Amino acid sequence: MADPSKPAHAEDSGLAVKRGKPTLRTIAEITGLAVTTVSRALSDAPQISIETRRRVREVADEIGYSPDRAAQRLKTGRTNVIGVLLDPHEEILGYGTSIMSGIAKALQGTAYHLIVMPNFLNSTNVEAVNYITRNGMADGLIFSRTEPLDPRVRLLSDLGFPFVTHGRTELSTPHPYVDYDNFTFSYQATKRLIAKGRRKPALISGPADFTFAGHLQHGFMTAVREAGCAYEILSGIDLDSPAGAIRDRVRQRYAEPDPPDSFMCGGEVCALATITGMSDCGLTLGREYDIVAKQTSHLLSAIQPQVETIYEDLTATGEDMGRVLLQKIGGESDVSKLQLLLCPQIPSSFGTAG
Amino acid sequence: MADPSKPAHAEDSGLAVKRGKPTLRTIAEITGLAVTTVSRALSDAPQISIETRRRVREVADEIGYSPDRAAQRLKTGRTNVIGVLLDPHEEILGYGTSIMSGIAKALQGTAYHLIVMPNFLNSTNVEAVNYITRNGMADGLIFSRTEPLDPRVRLLSDLGFPFVTHGRTELSTPHPYVDYDNFTFSYQATKRLIAKGRRKPALISGPADFTFAGHLQHGFMTAVREAGCAYEILSGIDLDSPAGAIRDRVRQRYAEPDPPDSFMCGGEVCALATITGMSDCGLTLGREYDIVAKQTSHLLSAIQPQVETIYEDLTATGEDMGRVLLQKIGGESDVSKLQLLLCPQIPSSFGTAG
DNA sequence: TGCTGAATTTATAACGTTTTAAATGGCCAG
DNA sequence: CTGGCCATTTAAAACGTTATAAATTCAGCA
CATH class of the missing domain: 1.10.260.40 (lambda repressor-like DNA-binding domains)
Structure with a gap:
């Protein structure tokens, strides 16, 4: 032959x-x-x-x-690489790892590889984005900690470079995102506290920079307004604060008059720190006060079953982000199909009857 | 001109x-x-x-x-990529993220990029390694959860493919590794329990497959033998067990005769679960029992200051692994220079006088 | 037979880099 | 002025792939 x-x-x-x-x-x-x-x-x-x-x-x-990926890449200009901007803040409780597992799952079977771009190489996240796009290091980008007027989103939108964010923005140009419905979570969680008879819930919210902090706050406020009860948004700390700081702040607050009688915590570490702070003051969870918290691992409910939790599946989120990005790269231009708002799974024990 | x-x-x-x-x-x-x-x-x-x-x-x-990295790669055959095998078990408490941050720090300023190879794509880790080496997807590999006769190490050694492990093996051919001295950690921690007057420490060790479990056990046994006191190695659970399982096991153990009076925990989640289990039995930390634990975040000491902790800096570990791998790729052939055993920082409050 | 067009296959060039081997030019000894 | 040697620069080929345009085969039909 x-x-x-x-x-x-x-x-x-x-x-x-x-x-x-x-x-x-x-x-x-x-x-x-x-x-x-x-x-x-x-x-x-x-x-x-x-x-x-x-x-x-x-x-x-x-x-x-x-x-040979190198040859394909050289010829076609496509890298077959998805980049993830990794934030040092995301070290706690496996946020980064869960998300990445999910993305990897979505990429499985495709030609795409996942590459991690830790943002502390470049002083700011925007510079990292700039570097990646200018040097054609990836075909698409995934990142989180989205701000209402996120400059990374602005830049990438202008360039027409495919990306998905974890979290929404308030920019006028719509873009692909996957987000957890933190409003509903916060609203339901706060209502739950009130349903338990608590009359002054406190919110420990996210860092003010980020969009999701606003959603948490909005849900919280909606619930307390509906119930017409007192409330408090704990100042000086947020979900990024180290556990020690949260604990101290809670203890300090209880030394002052008119303290809250329950907490809405956006994260597990926050809930644990709050419990420790309250315990320092001699107060017992489920008796003198209650907590509802969001859980992204299964640690909290195992350690502190008294805390009512709502679970956010970050691996699933990552998988969704991967899928959405692939669609975007594949040419899907209907942005509304690339925007996912994941609904909190409210446990059935959460009666909504106030 | x-x-x-x-x-x-x-x-x-x-x-x-x-x-x-x-x-x-x-x-x-x-x-x-x-x-x-x-x-x-x-x-x-x-x-x-x-x-x-x-x-x-x-x-x-x-x-x-x-x-253009693609062109360089095509021409030279070098990928300028370091691969990290990510294990789904590593989701807890930011293990993966910390390590990766460290590696990235070591790679900063070099031509190398960090790419994550989640191992759940291929059913076994060995297959993943095989795939990566056969397809020339990276110039070097980093992975953890090392077993005494780790098949990945065997394979890579045979191929002469550069790699660093987090953890040692018991294979006859030496290879680059970075490891935490779990023997010393365990030995010192157990001695500390005994110094506090405890007479029957219990060990919650790592999964038997992994090399570090043996080190933990060895350190523990050395300390209890020296002191001539009773001891116990808790069966049925290990550091990978979900918090709920550890909690149940601890509680169950206290329903049986002759329970331990203190715990040596290799991880934070384990310590927290143990405390919860003991608390279920009405026992108070620092009074009826003590715990010493290894900490890789700062969560535990903030939440439970009663627990004495020894800190393991995983970001530093990652940085070391990155450096070692670069040296290996750079041609360093003296393996002894590529083996790092990191010493536990024993707090000064840890008197060693029994 | 010879032409047309469809179906299938092919040669050539290109992507951006590095490697190998060769060319250029200057300078000096003979 | 020839030849040789050095320092510096260059042309050409190659890595493995894909895109463009061209070639080949063959059937159908005038």
Whole structure:
């Protein structure tokens, strides 16, 4: 079958398959086809006959061919890489790892790889984004800790570079996002505290910079207003504060008059720190006060079953973000299809009857 | 200065810099040099005159040139990528994120990028390693959860593929690793319990598969033997068990005769779960029993100051692993220079006098 | 037979870099 | 002025892939 008149590279053609990783040329030599044909066949181009496609695929599988990503990337300009901006703040309770697991799951079976761009290389996150886009280091970007007027979102939107955020913005140009409905979570959680008979819930919210802090606050306020009860938004700390700081602040607050009788905590660490602070003051969870918290691992409910929790599945979130980004890269232009608001799973024990 | 007699590519030479990312050719056109010369100059080859090198670097900086990684990779075969095998078990308390932050810090300023290879794509970790090496997806690999006869280490050693493990093996061929001295940690921690007057410490160890579990156990046993006191290694659970399981097991153990009076916990979650279990039995930390634990975040000591903790800095570990791997890739062949055993920082309050 | 067009395959060039080998030019000894 | 040597620069090829345009085959039909 093979044409022996071809002089080119005939040196080692006796060995059918050269030493080393098989390439398109290896397959071409085996099948007697041209490299171009093999390339086409493997990408299932309609111009190649069915029979040829089948045979090429067969040989490729047999010799364990897999395309050279560097060459593809050089030729096509596509990197087949999804970048994740990793924030140092995300170290606690596996936020980053869960999200990445999810993204990886979504990327499984595609040609895409996940690469981590820790943002502390560049002093600001915007610089990191700039660097990545200018140097064509990825085909798409995923990041979190979204701000209402997030400059990264602005930049990427302007450039038309595909991305998905974890969290929404308040920018006028819509963009792909996946977000947890923190309003509903906060609203339901606060209502739950009130349903338990508490009359002055306190909110420990996210850092003011981030969009989700506003949502938490909004849900909280809606619930307390509906009930017409007192409330407090704990100042000086937020969900990013170290546990020790939260604990101290809670203790300090109880030394002052008219303290809250319950807490809405946006995170597990926050809840644990709050409990410790209250315990320092001799107060017992479930008796003198209550807590409802959001949980992203299963730690809190195992350690402190007294805390009512609502679970946010970050791995699922990552998976959604991966899927959405792939759709975006794939050319989906209807942005509304690329915006996901995940509903909190309210436990059935949460009666909504006030 | 520029020679106008050169006809090649003169078509758009009026625009000095073509649209798009600058390449070596862009610099060549600007300086009037050949592409080869520019390439050489940028890599500081001694055969290029100092003056030329300076000028080329200057122009490169000015137009913001950065080499195309895909092209470099295709040509040289080097990927400039470090892969990290991420384990789903590592979700808790930011293990993965901390390590990655550290690695990224070590890679900062080098040509290397960090790419995450979640192992759940391939059913086993060995398959993932196989895939990565066979397809030349990285120049080096980092992974953790090392087993005494780790098959990944075997495979990579055989292939001569650069890697660093977090944790040691018991294989005869030495390999680069970074490890925490869990023996010393466990030994000192257990001695501390005994110094506090406890007479039956219990160990909650790592999963038996992993090398570090043996180290923990060895340190523990050495301390109890020296003191000649009773001891117990809690069966049925380990550091990977969910908090709820640890809590249940502890509670159950206290329903049986002759329970331990103190705990050596290898992790924060474990310590918290143990405290909850004991509390269920009406026992108070610091009064009826004591705990010493290893801490990798600062959560535990903030939440439960009664627990004496020894801190393990995972970010520093990651940084070390990154550095070691770079040395290995750089050709360092003296393996002993690539093996780091990090010493636990024993708090000064830990008197060693029994 | 010879022409047309469809179906299938192919040669060639290109992506941006590095490597190998060769060219250029200056300088000095003979 | 020839030849040789050094320092410096250069042309050409290659890495493995895909895009463009061209070639080949073959059937149908005048």
